[in-house]
Amino acid sequence: MRSQALELAAGQAWDLVVIGGGITGASVLREAARSGLRSLLLEQRDFAWGASSRSGKWVHGGLRYLQQGQMNVTWHSVRQREKLCHELTGLIDMQPMLWPLYKGQLADEVLIRAGLFVYDLIAGKRWRRSMPLAAVQQAFPDLHAPHLKGGICFYEGQTDDARMTLRVLQEARKAGGVALNYAPVVGLHREGNLVRGVQVATSSAQEPLRIQAKQVIAATGAWSDGIRAHVAHDKNSRLRPLRGSHLVFDRVRLPIDATIVLKHPRDRRPGFIAPFQGRVIVGNTDLDHDQDMRKEASITPWEVDYLLETVQHYFPALQIGRQDIIATFSGVRPVVDSGASDPSAESRDHVVWHEDELITIGGGKLTTFQHIALDALQRAKAKFPQMKLDGPPGPILTQPNPSLGVPDSLSAAQWQRLQGRYGDAASAMVLAAEPGTLTLIPGTETLWAELVWCAAHEDVQHLDDLLLRRTRIGILLAEGGRSYMPRIRELTQPALGWADDQWHAEEARYLEICRQHYSVPPVPGSDA
Ligand SMILES: Cc1cc2nc3c(=O)[nH]c(=O)nc-3n(C[C@H](O)[C@H](O)[C@H](O)COP(=O)(O)OP(=O)(O)OC[C@H]3O[C@@H](n4cnc5c(N)ncnc54)[C@H](O)[C@@H]3O)c2cc1C
Structure with missing residues (x-):
């Protein structure tokens, strides 16, 4: 084909x-x-x-870049964020983020306040607001930070990349x-x-x-x-390929309802803990990538420990350990090499x-x-004079027909999510859905009907295309959703048109990819 x-x-x-x-x-x-x-x-x-499937999922200005003087990046990023969040409703949502403030760290506080002021100036809108200590403690009851004095709440867009x-x-x-x-x-x-x-x-x-x-x-x-x-x-x-990795947790074990930015207890590099599609993501690292570029990137045991350290340091009462991680994912940033000694610089x-x-x-x-x-x-304009590249960029997406009402079986939020992700196809998907498939795959915000639709209409060549990128089952469920495989097969095999042999081969391939690249690697020297 x-x-x-x-x-x-x-x-x-x-x-x-x-x-x-x-x-x-x-x-x-x-x-x-x-x-x-x-x-x-x-x-x-x-x-x-x-x-593009392994990022931190932020459509953001990048406060760190501003603090590093990368004004150009921040300017374009904030402008794009505003445009995209307006245009891509249901695909990008503005999420509140907390930047905690600590006693005795005035220099940090001045820097972050100045950064967020510039952010809002570029956005032409005031997103930031101060949060008193009591409000921070109420929002993050398990947060252990003895010198905490309050925080600043600001907003960034979160997407499914x-x-x-x-x-x-x-x-x-x-x-x-x-x-x-x-x-x-x-x-x-x-x-x-x-x-x-x-x-x-x-x-x-x-x-x-x-x-x-x-x-x-x-x-x-x-x-x-x-x-x-x-x-x-x-x-x-x-280029300087830089790997970044993330951990995924069940919200029951790491009950976080809003994103929090936390500096790593050892090197003070900012990371985040964020809700994502019914789960919680902890990210991320920024390291020179010396793995084989022909293979999918994988988290290393060192990165697992590094990211876990942040969670354990700030949320000690939750007693989070390796056993609580349900998935991991890693990607390689295409960063231009300037020879800086610190990758994050x-x-x-x-x-x-x-x-x-x-x-x-x-x-x-x-x-x-x-x-x-x-x-x-x-750069190609001379060859194609008909290209109209001057003036404000056009809309990226055509907006779905606003007169379409919310289908009976879905909530308004679910319908918006479907329209954001599938555009016009959302209506056809709902119409084509078999009884019982407009329900959630447990532990996710994904409908069973999405799997069927994507299997039939979205160029799926392998099972990992369907479960890791058309939908995100592979990073949202333990072992890539192995326990749901019979139901996934029942629903999608006919649409994929695969004979039983092909299904078995695809399932084995997918589970192996999940084991090697989306799981917790064994600790060196252990028998696992
Ligand atoms: C861990 C991590 C966190 C990040 N977090 C954020 C974030 O929160 N916000 C943000 O804005 N950015 C973030 N980024 C950066 C962002 O993800 C990337 O800049 C962006 O996805 C790059 O997109 P791309 O299309 O240029 O590259 P890619 O998505 O890598 O796509 C390149 C594609 O080219 C294909 N390709 C390569 N060679 C060939 C070939 N010979 N023939 C055909 N195809 C080929 C590859 O298979 C690949 O699919 C993050 C990146 C990482 C790794």
């Missing part, structure tokens, strides 16, 4: 080929298609397989863009010195297929040095390189995806 689609693509004349199906590539496709370019996106694994990527892709397709997953680009097609297309590996042919395009843009995240190597005159890597700004007519995007954030995409397309 995929080979046929690629052969079909190879027979066409494209204006633009985008390599990489994370949020950046999806956004480039969306903006290019909006401008009428015949555009094709190729993703080597699954859409959002890279950092993988679904945001899929939603942007959905819009890109609606505007005429084509996106294919499991289509690895293994080389560039050149005419003379200039890049004029890509070579894609297929399962049906030994030789890669050539797909020609007037312009190629690599939105390949932390893998960008690999693509650039085909054209780069300097062979030095420009590296800028999170994006860079666009233009070499032999290949445009490559480095760095950036989830939050600023539209800004990054427009910047990259700007």
Whole structure:
């Protein structure tokens, strides 16, 4: 099937080929298609397989970046946050966050107050407010912080990163863009010195297929040095892949109803504990990534201990331990290398390189995806004068029809969530839902009907596509939701069209991915 689609693509004349199906590539496709370019996106694994399903899930300004003087990043991030939260209701929600204040730490307090003042100035809206000690204690009754004197409440957007990527892709397709997953680009097609297309590996042919395009843009995240190597005159890597990892807890064990920012007890690096889709996430680390880039990133035992230390230090009465972690997830940030000794000191700004007519995007954030995409397309403007890139950026999503009432079987919040995640398709999903499937998968905010819909309509090639990125079952349930597998199979196997043998192979593959990359790794030297 995929080979046929690629052969079909190879027979066409494209204006633009985008390599990489994370949020950046999806956004480039969306903006290019909006401008009428015949555009094709190729993703080597699954859409959002890279950092775009493994982020901290914040659509945020980034207070840390402001404190580091990365004013440009904060400016664009806050502006984008305001735009996205307005446009992507049901997909991004503004969440209250507490920054605790402690006695005797005046310098910290001045810095954070100044940062939040600038935030609000850029947003053109006052989000921040002070919280007295009693209010902080009421909101976080288990918080143990002897020198606490109160806090500041501010707001950031929280999203489902993988679904945001899929939603942007959905819009890109609606505007005429084509996106294919499991289509690895293994080389560039050149005419003379200039890049004029890509070579894609297929399962049906030994030789890669050539797909020609007037312009190629690599939105390949932390893998960008690999693509650039085909054209780069300097062979030095420009990226510094930095791994970040998270722990996921059951809310019963870690009862947190609002996000709290906490400095690590040893190195004072800020992290967060946040509610997410019925669970609680603790994040994150920021370390040089020396694992094999062809494999999914995995948390290390050291990172587990580091993140646990924060929880144990601030919530000692809860007696949280490794046994309470239900899942983990790790991703690799595509950060541009400046040689800073501290990984967290590296800028999170994006860079666009233009070499032999290949445009490559480095760095950036989830939050600023539209800004990054427009910047990259700007470099191709001379080739496509019809592109309208000046003036305020257009809306990213078409809004669902407001006259559609809330279906009887759903709450208003559930309906908004579905519309945010699936756009127009939400109505069709509800209409097609089998009796009993508009109910929640226990421990999550996901409906059983979502699994069926995604299995039938969202390019699922493997079970992990469905359970880790179309829905987030794999990071929300212990052992990737193994105990629900019979029900998942009953509902989705017909829509996937897989014979029993294929189902068994897919289930085994998925559970192994969960074990290796989304679980708690054994402590070195233990028998586990
Ligand atoms: C732990 C962590 C926490 C983060 N938290 C936040 C946050 O809270 N807020 C925020 O704004 N940002 C955050 N970020 C940053 C954000 O996630 C990334 O900047 C963003 O997702 C990058 O998107 P991308 O599309 O550029 O890269 P990716 O999502 O990595 O996508 C690149 C894609 O290119 C594909 N690809 C690579 N090579 C090829 C090839 N040869 N052929 C075809 N496809 C190829 C890959 O498979 C991959 O899917 C975080 C990142 C991490 C890792």
